[in-house]
Amino acid sequence: MSPATDMAVTVGGVRLANPVLAASGTFGYGREYSPYLEPGAIGGLVTKGVSLQPRAGNPPPRIVETACGMLNAIGLANVGLDEFLAHKLPWLTEQPGAVVVNLYGESVGEFAELAQRLGAQPGVDALELNVSCPNVKEGGMAFGCHPGAVGEVTAAAVAGAQGKPVWVKLTPNVSDPAPMALAAAQAGAQAVSLINTLLAMAIDAGTRRPKLANVVGGLSGPAIKPVGLRMVWQVASALKAEHPTVDVVGLGGIMSGIDAAEYLIAGAKAVQVGTASFTDPAAAGRIAAELAAYCTEQGVSAAELSGSLRV
Amino acid sequence: MSLSLKAKVSSNEPVGPEIYLLSLEAPAIADAARPGQFVMLRVSPGPEPLLARPFSIHGADGGKLLILYQVKGKGTKLLTQACPGSELLTWGPLGRGFDLTAERPLLVAGGMGVAPIAFAIEYLCNKFDEVRLLCGVAGTVRHEALIKLFAGRLGSARVKIRYSSEDGSIGRKGLVTDLLKEHFSTSQPLKPDTVLACGPLPMLKAVALLCAEFEVACQTSLEAPMACGVGACLGCAIPAAGGGYLRACQEGPVMEASLVDWEKI
Ligand SMILES: Cc1cc2nc3c(=O)[nH]c(=O)nc-3n(C[C@H](O)[C@H](O)[C@H](O)COP(=O)(O)OP(=O)(O)OC[C@H]3O[C@@H](n4cnc5c(N)ncnc54)[C@H](O)[C@@H]3O)c2cc1C
Ligand SMILES: Cc1cc2nc3c(=O)[nH]c(=O)nc-3n(C[C@H](O)[C@H](O)[C@H](O)COP(=O)(O)O)c2cc1C
Ligand code: FES
Numbered sequence: 001m002s003p004a005t006d007m008a009v010t011v012g013g014v015r016l017a018n019p020v021l022a023a024s025g026t027f028g029y030g031r032e033y034s035p036y037l038e039p040g041a042i043g044g045l046v047t048k049g050v051s052l053q054p055r056a057g058n059p060p061p062r063i064v065e066t067a068c069g070m071l072n073a074i075g076l077a078n079v080g081l082d083e084f085l086a087h088k089l090p091w092l093t094e095q096p097g098a099v100v101v102n103l104y105g106e107s108v109g110e111f112a113e114l115a116q117r118l119g120a121q122p123g124v125d126a127l128e129l130n131v132s133c134p135n136v137k138e139g140g141m142a143f144g145c146h147p148g149a150v151g152e153v154t155a156a157a158v159a160g161a162q163g164k165p166v167w168v169k170l171t172p173n174v175s176d177p178a179p180m181a182l183a184a185a186q187a188g189a190q191a192v193s194l195i196n197t198l199l200a201m202a203i204d205a206g207t208r209r210p211k212l213a214n215v216v217g218g219l220s221g222p223a224i225k226p227v228g229l230r231m232v233w234q235v236a237s238a239l240k241a242e243h244p245t246v247d248v249v250g251l252g253g254i255m256s257g258i259d260a261a262e263y264l265i266a267g268a269k270a271v272q273v274g275t276a277s278f279t280d281p282a283a284a285g286r287i288a289a290e291l292a293a294y295c296t297e298q299g300v301s302a303a304e305l306s307g308s309l310r311v
Numbered sequence: 312m313s314l315s316l317k318a319k320v321s322s323n324e325p326v327g328p329e330i331y332l333l334s335l336e337a338p339a340i341a342d343a344a345r346p347g348q349f350v351m352l353r354v355s356p357g358p359e360p361l362l363a364r365p366f367s368i369h370g371a372d373g374g375k376l377l378i379l380y381q382v383k384g385k386g387t388k389l390l391t392q393a394c395p396g397s398e399l400l401t402w403g404p405l406g407r408g409f410d411l412t413a414e415r416p417l418l419v420a421g422g423m424g425v426a427p428i429a430f431a432i433e434y435l436c437n438k439f440d441e442v443r444l445l446c447g448v449a450g451t452v453r454h455e456a457l458i459k460l461f462a463g464r465l466g467s468a469r470v471k472i473r474y475s476s477e478d479g480s481i482g483r484k485g486l487v488t489d490l491l492k493e494h495f496s497t498s499q500p501l502k503p504d505t506v507l508a509c510g511p512l513p514m515l516k517a518v519a520l521l522c523a524e525f526e527v528a529c530q531t532s533l534e535a536p537m538a539c540g541v542g543a544c545l546g547c548a549i550p551a552a553g554g555g556y557l558r559a560c561q562e563g564p565v566m567e568a569s570l571v572d573w574e575k576i
Contacts, residue, residue, distance in 0.1 A: 028543030035313045036402065036541075048545075056555040059575070063538050063546035068358045070538060077545045077556070222358045255358065278538040279353065279361055281315050281402050 006301040007292050009043075011247045011269040012191025013165030014098050014125045016043030019302045020260060020288040023251050023274035024049055024102035024128065024169070025074065026220075029088040030095065033281055041285030044098030046193075046272060047088070049130045051104050052114060054080030064202050064211040069221035069253075070275060071200055073214035076104055076130075081117060093123030100167065104130045108156045116160035127164055129157055129189075132171030132196035144171040144196075147183035154187035167249065170194040170235070172224075177231050178238035185243035192235060193249035193272065195228045221253055221275040228252025229266050236267020236307060255283070257290020264291075264305045313541070314339055315402035320393050321375060329382040330423075331391055338374035340403050346431035347408030347507075347532055347565040350376065351540035353400035354390045364390070365537045365560070367427035367509070368404060376401070379426040405540050406564050409530055411435060413505035417494065417527075418444040419518055421487050421510025427532055428509050436469050443471050443503070445494065447487025447514065450478035488517040495525040503527055507565075512576065519568035529568035533576075535559035550575035 007018040022045040027033055030045050057077025064071050079088065084101075092099050101118050105111035111129060118124050131144035131153055143149045150168065158166050168184035170177050172195035181192045197218025202211040210216075232250040239246050250268030253275070254260050260271045276283040295302055318335040326332045340350060351363035364386045370377035382388050393399060409431050416435060420428040425446065435442045474482025475490045483490055487510070495502060502525070508518045509532035522529035535547040540560050548556035549563060550572035557563065557570065 025545075026539075026543065028541075032539075032541045032543040036315050048543075057545060057548065059550070060548045060556075061536055062548055063536050063544065065360060065362050068361060070361060072538075072544070072546060074545045077548075221361055275361070275538075278544060279363065280400055281539070281541060 005292060005295040006303070007295065009269055009302050009306070011249060012126055012167050014044075014100070016098055016270060017096070018043045018288050018292065019264065019270040020284060020291060021046055021098070021100065021249070021270060021272045022277060022284045023272035024130065026274040026277050027284070029084070030092050033277065036281035037285045040096040042097060042288050043270065044100060044125065045092075046100040046102050046128055047084075047092070048078050049076050049102045049104040050078055050081055050084045050114065050118070051076065052081050052110055054078065054083065059213045061211065061213055064217070066200075066202055066219065067223060069219050069223035070278075071202055071212060071217035071219055072197065073212045073217035075214065081114065085117075085121065089121060089123055098125040099123055100126045100128050102128045102130050102169065108153055111153050112156040112160040115157035115166065116162070119161035119164040124164060126167055126190075127157065127161055128167040128169050128193060129153060130169050130196070132169050132173075144180060145174050147179040150180045151183040151187040154184045154189050158188035165190040167191040167193055169196055171196050172227055172231055172252070173199045176234065178234050181235040181239055182242055185239060185246040189246060191247040191249055191269070192239075193251060194235060195224065195231050195252045198224055198227065222255050223253065225253030225259060229262060232263055232268050233266040233309065240267070240307070254287065255279070257287050257292075257294050260287055260291045261294050261305060264302065265307070265309050267307045267309065269303075269306050312343060313403055313405055315400065316340070317398040318376065318401040320395050320397050320399060322395055323391070323393050325391075326379075331380055331382070332369075333378040333380060333390070333393070335376045335378070335399065335401060336374060337376045337401055340401065341371035341374055341376045344368045344371040344376065344404040345408040346411065346434050347427050348404040348406050349540070349564060350378070350401050350403030350405060351537070352378070352390070354386045354393070356400065360386050360389070362538055363400070363402075363540065365540055367532070367564070368430055369426045370430050370433065379423070379429075381423050402540065406560050407562060407566075409507050409532075409565050411438075413503075413528070415501060415503045416442075416505050416507055417503035418442070419487060419491060419506055419508040419510070420444065421447040421514040422449065424508070424510030424514075424532070426509070428507070431507055432470055439469070441469055441471060445473050445475070445487050445490045447475045447490070447510065448477075448481065450476050450480045486517070487514060488521055491518060491521055495521065495527065505530065508532065516573050516576070519571070519573055522568060530565050531568050531571065532565045533559050533563050533571070
């Protein structure tokens with residue numbers, strides 16, 4: 001057997017034992033999946049998006065399966081910051097692996113306040129700003145489609161975060177994500193993660209009704225992987241030229257270790273596993289192991305694989 | 312404790328029109344299973360269909376997990392093709408089951424609602440000399456096999472079953488709620504203290520209303536589209552009586568009827 005490959009990476013200011021994280025909104029607050037994963041199997045997790053106040057979310061139906069994917073319109077339902085700090089974060093802090101808190105505000109001021117209160121928590125390793133949710137009316141994607149707004153939100157969060165790394169989660173619902181990534185980098189983000197879900201819809205021809213109560217929702221799962229790869233490659237290339245210290249975290253449709261490897265090759269330093277966890281609660285751990293096997297076979301470390309696309 | 316495993320199919324046989332009984336080798340899940348809980352089952356290892364399907368636990372017997380399912384769409388159709396010896400990714404047991412501590416429980420099942428109710432009956436038969444079930448079906452043509460299976464599995468003399476059918480082919484013609492109303496009106500003073508119900512949503516709604524009217528506690532087993540089954544995706548929202556939502560997979564699938572907003576659901 002060949003010696004163990006070095007899977008550790010430093011991404012967006014956070015040291016990870018391996019480059020696989022669980023994606024926001026698909027892994028709850030971590031504990032939901034603890035029966036299914038060995039402790040330390042993944043590099044860490046990104047929490048469900050936290051807002052200042054609790055949010056009930058959208059009326060059902062909120063999810064629908066589509067060809068090789070699914071739509072969701074959860075509406076950022078979450079327990080709110082106080083409950084998160086009191087009852088979700090303490091357990092998470094005790095687990096091995098990085099804790100990245102995904103957060104969502106309806107205004108620049110809310111992003112700043114969230115960043116400040118979460119940045120003060122020793123158990124939090126990084127903040128991920130969700131400026132890309134397609135399922136809420138205020139904020140969300142509205143912030144993520146204009147470089148100026150992305151820069152403003154990022155700068156406010158960075159100022160509040162007391163040195164804690166800030167990542168910005170980008171939307172694919174733009175023609176070119178690179179200007180948003182550059183704006184985030186310029187404003188002090190240490191990483192950008194992409195992609196969030198693609199705005200989409202599904203219709204029941206029998207009843208002529210939309211299949212989601214919200215009419216539209218976000219598409220995720222294997223169907224979106226080619227879009228994610230393209231955007232990660234575009235963003236990684238742009239950042240390399242202008243902000244080489246800012247990292248890319250790649251996601252969208254990762255179902256296997258090979259899928260994860262493809263994202264690293266395209267330029268990501270780390271990856272996130274989302275919808276795959278719904279299809280197999282142990283998926284994130286399995287993907288980390290498969291990625292390690294791939295790296296061993298290729299004779300490269302995870303860090304070396306990153307950005308190794310031969311064009 | 313819930314867990315995930317590749318469960319070997321021991322049998323998967325039709326027991327009626329479009330109705331199958333699946334038996335899986337999953338001792339760790341079967342041993343932990345309680346009536347009213349469910350499992351998530353991946354009918355195909357590939358990306359199509361992508362999501363697992365939720366199924367109530369119909370029985371847990373010597374390490375075997377029993378699932379009674381009806382063919383509805385592409386996932387359940389594919390499931391009919393699972394041969395003995397093949398493996399299906401399964402996780403569970405999941406969710407909140409029935410609270411079986413009542414003194415005088417009454418079970419109410421509509422159609423495929425018998426799947427979890429049968430498991431509850433097995434439990435209750437260990438505790439009571441007599442267990443009462445009201446069972447509503449569309450008609451015997453569709454449900455004859457189900458009734459036979461039911462009678463076979465629950466053949467214990469302790470189970471007293473009354474049927475209603477929409478076409479009048481078995482039991483009382485009408486809906487199971489007609490039976491329930493009659494039962495409430497005639498069973499004094501030994502009126503049930505709790506109703507445990509599973510079936511289609513309109514039935515559950517009617518059962519919940521009747522129970523409220525007669526001041527009988529009511530536990531309903533609810534369905535919602537699910538992605539994860541473990542409380543993480545928040546897809547399975549059920550409108551809650553006090554506003555907001557409950558997760559069918561976590562606060563349910565069995566919920567006190569009084570916790571549910573039956574108008575919004
Ligand atoms: C807690 C729970 C327990 C269940 N127990 C049983 C059981 O014991 N026996 C049984 O026959 N059926 C049961 N069902 C319903 C069963 O899950 C659906 O019939 C099945 O998912 C249909 O899948 P399909 O691919 O054949 O249909 P499709 O219509 O092709 O499914 C498409 C999508 O819709 C979802 N969906 C469709 N119908 C339902 C439904 N009624 N409830 C929730 N999601 C649905 C599917 O999961 C899938 O994601 C249960 C549902 C829940 C939530
Ligand atoms: C049910 C669901 C809920 C999600 N919630 C969030 C969220 O709260 N914040 C966020 O930034 N992204 C959220 N996402 C997006 C995912 O983190 C991810 O970007 C997207 O699903 C694409 O990855 P995937 O194809 O691997 O799922 C959610 C996705 C799903 C399916
Ligand atoms: S099915 Fe995912 S939270 Fe209930």
